[in-house]
Amino acid sequence: MSHVVKKRKLDKSRQDSLYFDSYSDVTIHEEMIADHVRTNTYRMAILRNSECIRGKVVLDVGAGTGVLSIFCAQAGARKVYAVEACSIAEQAEKIVKQNNMEEKIQVIRGTVETVDLPEKVDVIVSEWMGYALLHESMLNSVLYARDKWLQQPGGVILPNKAELYITPICDPVVEDRLHFWYTVKDQYGVDMSCMSDFATKCIMNSDITVNSVTVEDVLSHPARFAELDLNTVTVEELRSVKGDFTCECFGSAAVNAFCVYFTVTFPCPDKPALVLSTSPFKPETHWKQAVLYLDVPVDVVQDTLVTGEVSMYPSEASARHICIHVDYTIGEQKKQSKTFSIPDWSSEAQT
Template sequence: MSHAGKKRKLDKSRQDRLYFDSYTDVTIHEEMIADHVRTGTYRTAILGNSEAIRGKVVLDVGAGTGVLSMFCVQAGARKVYAVEACSIAEQAVKIIRQNNMQDKIEVIRGTVETVELPEAVDVIVSEWMGYALLHESMLNSVLYARDKWLSPGGLILPNKAELYIAPMSDPVVEERLYFWYNVKDQYGVDMSSMYDFAEKCIRNSDIIVNPVTVEDVLSHPARFAELDLNSVTTEELRELKGQFQCSSFGCAAVNAFCVWFTVSFPCPDKPQPLVLSTSPFKPETHWRQAVLYLDRPEDVVQDTVVTGEVKMFPSEESDRHISIHVDYSIGEQKRQSKTFSIPDWSSES
């Protein structure tokens, strides 16, 4: 793993505290509710499954403000257990009362791994996805709830996830790097020696979460992993991997890969599932895309083949943070590899 120095892994209790503390502020909840692709798709999916929800018991894992729990009541749920570990649960109680749903929704403060429910559930709903799908590792909690509380044949919303990768060319990176060659023209001082330092800083091993424009994507997306939430295990999530192959659209310099995900909801009255996509080819969501900058750009022409393997696993510093390792070949270039991580929490107070 490409780090300046190995950092001490955070103990699990500190990882969890930092994670749950991040949800105590209004900003993150505002961002999620305001994401109409996210929130609107969940509402459509829940109401679209009303036949399976009506008169049934639902578990909302990581309920937050309780909005999904309330959608379930709108879909006819008899009882909803809204499990939430952080203090936003207090606000959820107020919102649920404000909407006169307190008789049907019970907010339970705690993690799903530690709370007790009075009965099994027929449906599990959760918005568990993090950056690059698995960042925050909340899916583990959903799988725990599935194995402990979901009745046989029960419904999970969403019930499927897919991961995609594509090569890209980010012109901003090249503009930032060549900036140092242009300083002399502006100010009469040659600062081109900064290029190598700037390149090391910019083309680092961080997973950068940014919106990617369609024009910067250099191929059709390649799917490298698929998860069935009815059967996937936490052990399989310890190292999720898959092959990819794609062909470039035209002449450009590949300087990064971008990774994104979709999740799917069953649609009983339609032949195709309802898909929530974080693709750069679709409307932007608050997840944006995960951008992985290569150490150096590689030129491609029309139909240059890009192949490789992606591995996703918990980072060395925190089980809740994701690392992505990419082995790749671009055209005739020899196989290269690089490991990326989302910056860890250990530097936070």
């Protein structure tokens, strides 16, 4: 039996509940800890900042299992406040105890917006990045913590900068799936080529698809379209993160999507900054890349210009979900526009 569902806006408490519940299972924490690029970059960044951390007070926003808090204690922090809103905080307490860190690390159950710390902090560390950087809106919590709890001047935020990039791509899997319907007649004697239009609408939809993009799929040098300085950016500015881009294609291909990815940078006194990158040109992370499929593929050749503007903003249905709007022009074609969003967390977001 089929039925029509209508999306409705979730109130903030329900949005938060769904969000925090998603971190109450072991799977997501296993995925994050097992992401060597992510976890080891944070470890190295914290150890390289030991001069800023030794003897100081650290706030870990969204501490999860507490691994970053332990890294900070290992780097010499006098005190670490590990703030975590979901039930994984109970496991974090066990991990802290198992590593004999109870004297240095205090796990606090609650959101950073509601907990009360006994003192200001010298350093904020947080792994706040979501898909396409801003999905989940956890950066808002980091900025709240910065404004309320970080010592000024001289406070340190790890990481302290984020950058967003876009590049046109050709996803060969999509090409194969769309072509499939033309092969059915040869295999089974039934012409199903009319399914092509339907398949195109289903596959090249308005969802932000989280997927791994290979280097071979990338059709130009990526273009940076936005940069966030965590020392100064405001929550108001996060309501619309946008920028222009210009790309020149490498050769003949069909552009059927854009790829959006991010980097974050950790300052390292007297040493080169450490960069955690989710680029297709770097080792894969659990964030993969955000893929935005066009309605219709567009053929390009060497040096074809792909230009436009990207705008990222919270969804009206759920402020923790990100929307990406792209205005783009490929070669001599007219300007096109498309808005993408990440599907709802749960069927409970519908009625």
